Amino acid sequence: MFSSQAGGASEEDKSIKFTGWAAVPGGNGILQKWSYHPRPLVADEIEIEITHCGICGSDIHFSTEGWGPITRPAIPGHEIVGVVVKRGEDAAHQIGDRVGVGCLVSCCRGSSVCDWCRKGEDQFCANKTVTFNAPYKDGRGGISEGGFADRMRVYSDYAFKIPEEISSAEAASFFCAGITTYTPLKRYKAGPNTRLGVIGIGGLGHIALQWAAAMGCREIVAISGRDNKKEEAFKLGATKFINTSDKEQIKEAVKSIDLCLCTNASRNNNWEEYLSMMAPLSQLVLLALPEEPITFVGSHLVSQDVAIVGSHLGSKGDIEEMLEFAAKHGIRPWIEKRPFEDCNEACKDVHAGKPRYRIVLEMDPSTSVSTSALS
Template sequence: MSTFKACEDHSVTFNGWASTGTAELKQWGYHPRPLGPKDVEIEISHCGICGSDIHTMTGGWGAIKEEVIVGHEIVGKVVAAGAESHHKVGDLVGAGAMVDACGECKDCKAGFDQLCLNRAFTYNDLFKDGRGGKTYGGYADRVRVNGEYVFTIPKNISLAEAAPLLCAGVTTYSPLIQYGAGPGKSVGVIGIGGLGHMAIQWAAALKCDEVVAISTSDSKREESKKLGATKFVNSKNEEEMKAAAQSMDIIICTSFAKDADWAALLSLVANNGKMVLLALPETPLSIGAGAFIQRQVSMVGSLIGGKKIVREMLDFASEHNVRPWIETMPMSDCNAAIKHVQEGRPRYRVVMETGAESKF
């Protein structure tokens, strides 16, 4: 039984696929909170599957006590808009991993609204704007969110391709921009998957001198070149690791093995360089301080991106023809799609389709 009845619009029910702590999703309906003046209601056509969804639904990041509808790579059509929303009915839009922030704090004003203490993530979170309510994600037919965190999809990007840009895209684009990727820089990307294949494309489009794909096997060596990598390093190959030592100004870490040798991976970072951690492990990292101090290397975290950089990212993707490599599956087969992702088989992002696009 939901504890948020006072914040529910009982005139409508949204239907989705929910988890209660396992990767097995079941059909479930909920009442969204009433449409606010800045809100929009989106009829969902596509939703990408992110690793965060699986960490959440399986309880890897903490036990969940109530039904959770995950999914934060949401694309569809606006079917209702509040009076103060800058969107209109019929707009083709997307929503990413956060759906609200205060807009007034220091972080919001600096463009880091993803760090706002009053932010609301797209699912398994609470709205903190005084109206109450719980957030539910995009494995569903519809969603209602603050229109400030809803983005117009460029006309030359398909709705299916747009979905992963709203999380995997901005998550990898944002730190590259923040830490100065571009001409004169060498960028490495650890993990060639849903995030990593985007990071390679961004770095290539930003005209970095070198774009190095780093993986635990050779299986993606040729695909990495097609994505824009100028070099490939197998992290299990001692000779390749030695040859690449201290050569990369920025390394984007999108995934890692449970037995990852962090000292070895940090040895790839150039003096005064940065390793940017995007992957969020379920257990603590273990690494000696000397790996950082002796060469003034730093490891920093990066969390998605604020609304300003999401808009910038979409424009950049449109202009430079950066697109995710996707596989599409029906949302009605979401459990099969989740299994496909868990087995590590996609090249490189799975996007689920509701069938709504045929009506647009």
């Protein structure tokens, strides 16, 4: 068996093992049951009994080695919801609190704080640790493990209390799909003067349409390669629908979008067509991560002052604000719940694009797989 701390030696808490479903080298995306000893709980950490974890496209890219080879078993999952069952003496949460954890689990700690953390933009911190398969940079060693598991330990400032109005199953998807789409709309001031486009009506796109409607965008354009989601797009808040397989619809949409979120990482994306729809001084924001380079003609950018930009998650403050906004405006992901034990079948369905629109794994309390008092 591979060491759970390979590549990042640390002290382990031998009194307990956490168990989850790990991606393995050469495993073709098939997750395997795997256990590890967590790091000892310190003063500003909490232990969470995980009840739900959403499945994100990046979990699939990672598990299938689309982003590169896997060198050790690693538990994915970064849309995590659970209940605090242990806390350090300085932790921000109490036992019994319902909390969520997203894509990051650590940044600058102690007295040495980088400029980005000082600015409240911790998602850009050079000392950050993503939620799974990443070395901690806090001086304690170890490698992070994600939420396809029964428990996790995390610094309490990276666990966020969930508003009472939002169920645990619904809350999970906000910690990646939600914040990934909320942040660029906030950053680029989407509102009554914005003609917004959303490319891809899936796990991210269906939440983006709801944010846009709540923000009062002047026009909300759902962009897809087929009509099969057209009716649902309007229910989610779209005011217009463009089927990119109909070239006449693309011609009619030339220079009509002020801000566009691309939530689709498909190899079939036609960047020339997307750029043709962008108005002068507009931004096309990449949210999905293609496995291959993208190409386009530079004249689309120069002639209209169009910018192609990326957007990376959101800060801790953004997450707190997003959860309050979702609770206030009744924004919820459309989800399908599956048992954790069915994670492989669920991941296959996500890979095939079947969900409408997000699959959330749900733990059966009677089948908890944590084992305490282990030698």
